[in-house]
Amino acid sequence: MFRFMIGVLGALATVLSAAAQVQPFPPSFRTEQIETNGTTIHVRVGGAGPAVVLLHGYGETGDMWAPMAEDLARDHTVVVPDLRGLGLSSKPITGYDKKTQAGDVAGVLDAPKIDRADLVTHDIGNMVGYAFAIQYPERTKRFVLIDAPVPGVGPWEEVLKNPLLWHFRFGGPDMERLVAGRERIYLDRFWNEFSATPSRFTEASRVHYAKLYALPGAMHAGFAQFAAFDQDALDNKRFIATKGKLTMPVLAIGGEKSFGPTMATIMRFAASDVTEGVVPDSGHWIMEENPKATIAIVSDFLTSK
Template identity: 75%
Template sequence: MRKLFLGFLGALAAVWPALAQPQPFPPEFRMQDIQTPAVTIHTRVGGSGPPVVLLHGYGETGDMWAPLAADLARDHRVIVPDLRGLGLSSKPPGGFDKKTQAGDLAAVLAALGIGGIDLVAHDIGNMVAFQFAAQHPDRVRRLVLIDAPVPGVGPWEEILKNPLLWHFGFGGPDMERLVAGRERIYLDRFWNEFSADPARFGEAARAHYAGLYALPGAMHSGFAQFAAFDQDALDNRAWLATGARLGMPVLAVGGEKSFGATMAEIMRAGATDVREAIVPASGHWIMEENPQATTALVRAFLGGRD
């Protein structure tokens, strides 16, 4: 164990210059590594007021939320974890189904003494957020899901036919060998193809995230997030088959040049109170491409009274 830990520290030191955040969190945010039964979740906490959790997706970490977190911290307690296996969270061998990761979030909230929350998510974070809301509907006041489908919900099978999503089935030991030392090349493909204008995903952010995904176990964990989609679809379909639907207000947000209005179509298959919103002049990477519009949409929705 000591040898493994020292190896992790060595790898971290090697990429440390690339880990300076493109836009740092405000200094009043504290970093806290929260030990759950199976994993350590690196978490940023700041601000005061009603609690709101921000969940990231693949190709990024919780660092993506810095602009939104800074804004919300004016009147919210903001909690921003790294998903298991990604960022500075620990990298277990398994548990990447989103039902299990919803349990990670529950453990983080328990450690912080937090009950009900608003929940904002992007990409794979959507899938974890959906499961958390399904398991704990009484704890989620409002739910925001941004620009990614949820396995097994709505037109999932049609979405899988999109050739741009070939990476959903890309993984395993040989694929890990292919990308080892080439993490930046692999990730550039996502940042370029899924943005309206690749120049908006800047060099500092690319270097930052490539460094984090080069940490030992990070690419394995990323591939495992996708490999769990079949199980995620089974879990979500089993829940929907009971007649259950999310009852809290849901804001389904799509990037104008990405999922767009399809996000609302997806969520109407899994929730009863869905509002539609689109981030203009943006592809998938909403916080890099149009953080001002994204922040305005989220803040307005969280402040609603209905």
């Protein structure tokens, strides 16, 4: 029994140690719970200067941005929300279309009275960011999108045919029961298949995010993000038809082993001033696989004239 307990405690210590290795935000950052648009958004804020908003995607939370937030905070006010329903934000039943979530971002900026900001987004964050930029162009200075398409933009229907993206259509009344207690197994599939080098999505990060996605309501929210894609596509086609293309400077970045230069090709259907960027030696998980290069590409774009 004694040896058994020692083994259990040792395993627990290993897990806790791994979790502790996820890079935290600098101590100067504060956290806030901002009530807006029918939900409560968990936000980290730090630094000083022109504002930049960092929006995460599925399989992660705002925690993914800690290394970039630390770098940008030297000369920016950095605002990092958890998307509606994910991370430590509240988990309402509805509101996961990206047009609604753009209102969440507007409310997050209204709280500290930020009129304009740069946007840096990844994955589903791209979709929320686009809905914000097209509805609030006067509040969006520059827009960086990283390694995920936007519903209804460019070759969206062809993207949907990719068998790797079966999770876009994963649904039905039993989907939450199928993954309950198996969140880590489900998420490992994303972290492994969409990485150029799966080991770079560390065990520490996997433990950390699996715990957050196992919170009550989190998997429902994640599935709802995907289930809203059809509505998002309709909304975005309508935006392009009525409002035209984005006119602010856009940087479209793809991981070298993922979307690569295709990101810029896609975004030229929806924006008139697009710069192409590629993160070398990286798949989809750019902040896990090559954070140094990602930070450098984004920082250079945000500080360029």
